Amino acid sequence: MYISVQMLQRMKRVQCVLDQLHPSNEAEALCVPGTEPPHNTVIVFTGSFNPPTVAHIALLKQAQHYIQARHGMHLYAAFSKRTVDKEGVERPLILDRITLLQSILHKRMPRTGILLFNRGLYVEQAQAIRRTFPRVKRVLFLMGFDKIVQIFDPHYYADRDAALEALFAQAELLVAPRGNGGEKEVAELLEQPQNKRFAQYVHMQPFDSVYRDVxxxxxxxxGSQYERDTLREVRRFMHYTRAYAPPIKRLDGSEVDIYKERVTYLSQRLGPVS
Known part of the structure; x- marks a missing residue:
């Protein structure tokens, strides 16, 4: 297994930042090395990026268009060490996902930074940004239609309205409807009596329906059946690491997990990895 010295050094710097994030601490936000600290207005797209898809990048590019029509806005992708509803997803390492997205953005969207959070809730992430980066004046969270439905769903709250009031005191939402009537879906959601008073905090940005099913x-x-939904860098990562593939069976009947061996290799060179 070969990982270049330069990549190992980059991964070590990212892992050092990850090691500073502890879920038991107050809400924290840290920059991946090479990312400009947030200031003024920030648009943040938090996800697991497992793996990054063409839809993820298209959504970020759509946010870039939103920014180009305004001044003083900055765009960030973001990861949380705890992702709501996805705690069971363990591979690949968040370290691998961060460095993979970092490589993609460096080539395709070099002005987009990456933030890391120790919490998975939007309200906590907004609090973390404002606490850590006092020069930030406004926070918008970028998301698709499914996510805004989740945000307004009482299933996720003990007291939904109190939670939403806390969120919208700190941040706003930039929603990309899913095309072919998507804007109407968002409008109908916001027109529901229980949601109306929060509508002023939700902004819509059109999104191509071609990405609807990605x-x-x-x-x-x-895997390979859905390679069209990924980028070249992701396909290469999937091929060489087998992060999403089952163990390989040897002729003697034994098995070898290539990705597990990668994790062992990284641990030997970087120490404990996340």
């Missing part, structure tokens, strides 16, 4: 879950589960 799913990172499908890529993880079906």
């Amino acid at each position: 799913s990172a879950t499908q890529v993880r589960q079906r």
Whole structure:
């Protein structure tokens, strides 16, 4: 297994930042090395990026168009060490996902930074940004339609309205409807009596319906059948690391897990990895 010295050094710097994040601490936000600290207005797209898909990048590019029409805005992708509803997803390492997205953004969207959080809730992430980066004046979270439905779903709260009031005291939402009537879906959601008073904090940015059915879950589960939904860098990562593939069976009947060996290799060179 070969990982270049330069990549190992980059991964070590990222792992050092990850090691500073502890879920038991107050909400924290840290920059991946090479990322400009947030200031003024920030648009933040938090996800597991497992793996990054063409839809993820298209959504970030759409946010870039939103920024170009305004001044003083900055765009960030973001990861949380605890992701709501996805705690069971363990591979690949968050370290691998961060450095993979970092490589993609460096080539395709070099002005987009990456933030890391120790919490998975938007309200905590907004608090973390404002506490850590006092020069930030406004926070918008970028998301698709499914995520805003989740935000307004009382299933996720003991007291939904109190939680939403806390969120919208800190941040706003920039929602990309899913095309072919998507804006109407968002409007109808916001027109519901229980949601109306929060509508002023939600802004819409059109999004091409071609990405409607792109799913990172499908890529993880079906691999090469869904390669069209990923980028060249992701396909290369999937091929060489076998992060989403089952162990290889040897002729003697034994098995070898290539990705598990990668984790062992990284641990030997970097220490404990996340």
